[in-house]
Amino acid sequence: MSIPVVDPPRYDAQLVAKAERIRRRFARFSAPELEIFPSPPSHYRQRCEFRVWHAGDDLFYAMFEVDPDDPTQKRVVRLDDYPVASRRINALMPRLREALLDNDVLRRKLFQVEFLTTLSGEVLVTLIYHRRLDDAWEAEARRLQERLGIDIIGRARKQRLVLSRDHVWERLAVEGREFVYQQVENSFTQPNAEVCRSMLAWARDVTRHSHDGDLVELYCGNGNFTVALADNFRRVVATEISRVSVASAQANLAANGIDNVHVARMSAEEFAEALAGEKAGRRVAAMALDDHDFSTVLVDPPRAGLDEASCRQLSAYPRIVYISCNPETLERNLETLCRSHDIVRLALFDQFPWTDHCECGVLLVKREA
Numbered sequence: 187m188s189i190p191v192v193d194p195p196r197y198d199a200q201l202v203a204k205a206e207r208i209r210r211r212f213a214r215f216s217a218p219e220l221e222i223f224p225s226p227p228s229h230y231r232q233r234c235e236f237r238v239w240h241a242g243d244d245l246f247y248a249m250f251e252v253d254p255d256d257p258t259q260k261r262v263v264r265l266d267d268y269p270v271a272s273r274r275i276n277a278l279m280p281r282l283r284e285a286l287l288d289n290d291v292l293r294r295k296l297f298q299v300e301f302l303t304t305l306s307g308e309v310l311v312t313l314i315y316h317r318r319l320d321d322a323w324e325a326e327a328r329r330l331q332e333r334l335g336i337d338i339i340g341r342a343r344k345q346r347l348v349l350s351r352d353h354v355w356e357r358l359a360v361e362g363r364e365f366v367y368q369q370v371e372n373s374f375t376q377p378n379a380e381v382c383r384s385m386l387a388w389a390r391d392v393t394r395h396s397h398d399g400d401l402v403e404l405y406c407g408n409g410n411f412t413v414a415l416a417d418n419f420r421r422v423v424a425t426e427i428s429r430v431s432v433a434s435a436q437a438n439l440a441a442n443g444i445d446n447v448h449v450a451r452m453s454a455e456e457f458a459e460a461l462a463g464e465k466a467g468r469r470v471a472a473m474a475l476d477d478h479d480f481s482t483v484l485v486d487p488p489r490a491g492l493d494e495a496s497c498r499q500l501s502a503y504p505r506i507v508y509i510s511c512n513p514e515t516l517e518r519n520l521e522t523l524c525r526s527h528d529i530v531r532l533a534l535f536d537q538f539p540w541t542d543h544c545e546c547g548v549l550l551v552k553r554e555a
Contacts, residue, residue: 188251188252189249189251189263190270190538190539190540190541191540192227192228192269192270192539192540193540194227194228197224197227197539200539200540201222201224201536201539204534204536204542204544205220205222205534207513207544208220208513208532208534208544208546211513211517212513212517212520212529212532215520215524215529216528216529217529217532218529218530218531218532219532220532220533220534221388221531221532221533221534222533222534222536223381223384223385223388223533223534223535223536224536225378225380225381225536225537225538225539226380227539228269228270229269229270229271229272229273229276230270230272230378230379230380230381230539231270231271231272231275231377231378232272232275232302232303232304232305232356232375232377232378232379233300233301233302233303233375233377234268234270234271234275234300234301235298235299235300235301236248236249236265236268236298236299236300237249237250237297237298238286238296238297238298238299239262239264240293240296243287244287245283245286245287245293245296246264246265246266246283247264247265247266247268247279247283247299248262248263248264248265249263249265250262250263251263265279266279266280267279267280270540271301272303274303274307274309275301275303275309278301278309278311278334278336281334282299282311282334285330285333285334289326289330291322291323291326292313292323292326292327292330294315294317295315295316295317296313296314296315297314297315297316298313298314299311299312299313299314300312300314300371300372302354302369302371302375303354304354304355304356304357304369304379305356305357305358305379305380306355306356306357308337308354308355308356309335309336309337309354310336310337310338310339310351310352310353310354310371311336311337311338311339312338312339312340312341312371312372313327313338313339313340313341314341314342315340315341315342316342316343317342318342318343318345319340319342319345319347323340323347324340324347324349327340327347327349328349331349331350337349337350337351337354338350339352339371352370352371353368353369353370353371353434354368354369355367355368355369355441356369356375356379358379358382358383358386359383360383360386360387360390360414361387361390365386365413365414365442366438366441366442367408367409367410367413367438367441368408368434368437368438368441369408369434370408370430370434373408373428373430373431373434374407374408374431375407375408375410376410376537377537377538378537378538381535381536381537381545382410384535385411385509385535385545385547386410386411386414388531388533388535388547389411389414389415389484389507389509389547390414390415390418392507392531392547392549393415393418393419393482393484393505393507394418396418396419396481396482396505397418397419397420398420398481399419399420399479399480399481399482400419400420400421400422400423400478400479400480400481400482401415401418401419401421401422401423401480401481401482401483401484402422402423402424402425402457402478402480402482402483402484402503403415403422403423403424403425403483403484403485403486404425404454404457404483404484404485404486404487405425405426405454405485405486405487405488406424406425406426406431406435406449406486407426407428407431407435407486408431408434408435408438409424409434409435409436409438409439409447409449411484411486411509412424412435412438412439412447412449413438413439413442413444415484416439416442416444416446416447417444419446419481419482420446420479421446421447421448421478422446422447422448423447423448423450423478423480424447424448424449424450425449425450425451425452425453425454425456425457426449426450426451427451427452427453429451432449432451435449436449454485454487454496454499455495455496458495458496458499480503481503481504481505482503482504482505482506482507483500483503483505483506483507484506484507484508484509485500485506485507485508485509486509486510487510487515488511489511489512489515490512490515491510491512491515491516491518491519492515492519494522497519497522497523498522500523501522501523501525501526501527501552503552504551504552505549505550505551505552506523506527506548506549506550507547507548507549508523508546508547508548508549508550509545509546509547510545510546510547510548511537511543511545513544513546516546516548520548523550524550526552526553527550527551527552527553528550528551528553529548529549529550530549530550530551531547531548531549532546532547532548532549533546533547533548534546535547
């Protein structure tokens with residue numbers, strides 16, 4: 187792993203290079219002109235985690251990267267600031283470090299610090315320890331929470347102390363509307379909020395004329411896309427396997443006043459069985475699948491992409507919106523999907539500047555027989 191080197195004057199050049207790689211990779215699928223959505227060149231990550239390195243009386247934030255002199259080893263890199271992280275994180279880093287330096291209770295066996303912030307300035311900090319947390323820790327942590335104007339969670343082995351709350355509320359303005367999202371500590375959320383706004387706007391645009399049909403969403407997470415797309419469809423069925431994410435998705439739907447979505451806790455494979463009539467039970471009955479006309483499927487899979495069976499399942503839908511965090515597995519999946527569908531929209535979202543990572547969005551429409 188190497189720590190990203192942020193150099194804003196070079197941002198446009200690195201984005202051009204990424205775009206050219208994506209164009210070359212998907213050229214064989216007769217893809218349309220690539221739509222490019224840039225990131226802020228710095229201070230774009232709303233969540234970060236750092237190791238805490240103890241050196242005598244000192245302590246500092248640290249990351250690790252391969253030692254250029256010995257590739258088999260990693261070296262500690264001290265970070266007094268981190269241009270990748272949000273401005274709120276950068277402002278808080280020195281204040282938190284100074285407070286920890288002066289407090290023997292809070293610094294003792296502190297191992298890691300995790301920051302979760304929002305565009306509106308909310309901050310949740312998780313302090314992770316190699317020791318059991320006691321009443322003395324809690325008293326000092328509450329004083330620190332008040333002093334810095336943040337929320338704090340303490341973690342240790344088999345221990346999680348939430349001092350006030352375990353989440354923040356992100357507010358994203360998209361196409362003149364504000365969507366509200368509960369983001370829970372230690373669960374997945376989109377780290378680059380500005381690029382997330384672009385992704386939601388793009389997904390709303392490519393599904394804009396879908397009001398007569400229903401949407402099925404696989405891997406819905408905390409409802410990031412679900413919330414933004416609900417008013418483009420008659421009804422939505424969204425599935426997710428993580429219990430925490432399902433609860434968060436339901437909270438987000440309620441917070442946004444959305445009542446045409448059903449969130450089911452099940453895997454994509456289980457949903458396919460339910461849709462084929464091969465799975466029954468209370469969860470399946472609650473979805474009322476026979477009453478739906480699924481014109482569109484949205485899938486946002488993990489880096490491993492979809493297996494062959496899942497691709498065949500997607501091929502049954504007239505329209506596919508595929509959000510991918512790995513162009514390599516997306517390319518492999520498109521080899522199957524493009525046997526029946528054409529790519530009509532292709533987008534690059536620069537979620538992680540200064541890295542090789544690319545996030546893509548693809549809209550596929552089924553060819554008429």
